[in-house]
Amino acid sequence: MLLGTRKLAFLSLLMALTVVLIILSGVLEFNTLFLLALASFGAGIAYREGGLGIGFGFFAGSLILGALLAPNKFYLITYGAMTLYLIVSEFAYDKLYIVKSITVRNKVLWLVKYILFNLIFISILLLAPKLIFPGEINFKVQLFIIAGGQIVLFLYDKGYRYFQGNIWEKVRRKLKLNE
Numbered sequence: 006m007l008l009g010t011r012k013l014a015f016l017s018l019l020m021a022l023t024v025v026l027i028i029l030s031g032v033l034e035f036n037t038l039f040l041l042a043l044a045s046f047g048a049g050i051a052y053r054e055g056g057l058g059i060g061f062g063f064f065a066g067s068l069i070l071g072a073l074l075a076p077n078k079f080y081l082i083t084y085g086a087m088t089l090y091l092i093v094s095e096f097a098y099d100k101l102y103i104v105k106s107i108t109v110r111n112k113v114l115w116l117v118k119y120i121l122f123n124l125i126f127i128s129i130l131l132l133a134p135k136l137i138f139p140g141e142i143n144f145k146v147q148l149f150i151i152a153g154g155q156i157v158l159f160l161y162d163k164g165y166r167y168f169q170g171n172i173w174e175k176v177r178r179k180l181k182l183n184e
Contacts, residue, residue, distance in 0.1 A: 011180075011182060012182055015054075015180060016055065016063065019047045019050060019051065019063075020047065020051075020063060020070070022047065023047035023048070023063075024067055024070045024071055026040045026041070026044035026047075027040075027041065027044050027067070027071040027074075027080065027081070027084055028071075028074055028075050028076065030044070030077070030080050030084075031075050031076040031080055037083075038083070041080060041083050041084045041087060042087060042161060042165075044084055045087035045088040045090075045091055046165060046168055046169075047063065047067070048060055048064045048088045048091055048092055049092070049165060049169060051063035051064075052091070052092055052095045052096075053169070053173075054182060057092075057096055060095070061092065064085075064089070064092060067084075068081060068085055083136075086126070086129065089125065090122055090125060091165060093121050094114070094117070097114060097117045097118070098114055101113060101114055118158070118162060119155070119158070122154070122158045123151075123154075126151070126154050126158075130142075130147060130151065130154075134147075
């Protein structure tokens with residue numbers, strides 16, 4: 006898909022802002038998850054403005070720049086997981102337009118989102134548990150972390166949907182990106 010110069014310039018600046026947020030997540034340790042979530046919203050914007058190819062290109066570019074510039078490289082795993090979740094959920098949303106019933110579409114979309122999230126989250130929890138919890142993780146703690154992750158997913162997704170529907174649409178109109 007060809008992008009206009011205005012969109013291309015905007016997405017370039019958005020990638021720079023995304024990388025700055027990734028860098029700040031390593032500097033300002035008390036706001037790490039918030040800053041990484043906000044950075045991942047940039048890939049969602051890129052997907053909505055340019056489609057799947059542009060979204061994945063944005064994702065790959067921000068990961069490469071983050072790997073070169075970020076002080077804490079481990080945070081790129083969290084950023085990558087959050088961004089991959091957003092891009093795949095946006096793609097699933099686009100593909101589910103064929104379902105006529107809105108309630109069925111929403112239920113299927115949430116099912117896809119929870120399956121995707123749990124594939125990413127549980128694989129990280131099992132393969133690299135120290136990325137999530139620094140102490141010893143027994144089975145009860147794992148169950149608690151998995152249950153907490155479901156709540157965090159719901160809040161993260163609701164925050165992203167609010168951002169896209171309310172904040173981004175207003176900014177998009179002011180930037181005149183649809184011209």
